[in-house]
Amino acid sequence: MAASILCLHFHDCFANGCDGSVLLDDTSTFAGEKNKNPNKDSAGGFDVIDAIKANVEKACPSKVSCADILTLSARESVYLRLFDFDGAGNPDPTLDASILSTLRTVCPNQNNSDTNLASLDPTTTNKFDNNYFKNLINNSGLLQSDQALMGDNITASFVTTYSKFPFIFSRDFGISMVKMGNIGVLTGQDGEIRKNCRTVN
Secondary structure, eight states, X not given: OHHHHXXXXXXXXXXXXXXXXXXXXXXXXXXXXXXXXXXXXXXXXHHHHHHHHHHHHHHSTTTSOXXXXXXXXXXXXXXXXXXXXXSSSOOOTTSOHHHHHHHHHHSOSSGGGTTOOOOSOSSSTTSOSSHHHHHHHTTOOSSHHHHGGGGSHHHHHHHHHHHHOHHHHHHHHHHHHHHHHTTTOOOXXXXXXXXXXXXXX
């Protein structure tokens, strides 16, 4: 479920910001994001968020937004990987022992560690390269949702290729950035060229 919650959080934030809009159901007058591509077949965990929201509303009505719940749930899914993956206080057994030790040092199980940052690639932190994929091959992925890429033959083949051939990763990354940059571009009368990027004209 952790991977589903992280994916749901990403899908919410990716389009128009982290506003919880991905959680909205379709109505006769409103088409939400849930059933639109790319969410239709990939976003999940809605029932978990619904259950959390119902419990929060019982304890603290109209105080915590759905976006907040989604964000905190994503945070907890990472926390659980390090400290209570199985509900018995054990970490994720697939996580490499040395990376587990490092992550527990960077992100200790303490309230004052919530602002600490952990690099997705602790080996070449300040370099854009293919080391992220090498980490996955070595069971050293920071996020469980990332490490899960090795559990599927199709995605594992991409990880293996990118770990061995950095030029293929660079090429494919460039292509995907161009595609992403063309998502939902407003043109003509649908958009505007703003004089100040912080405000509409």
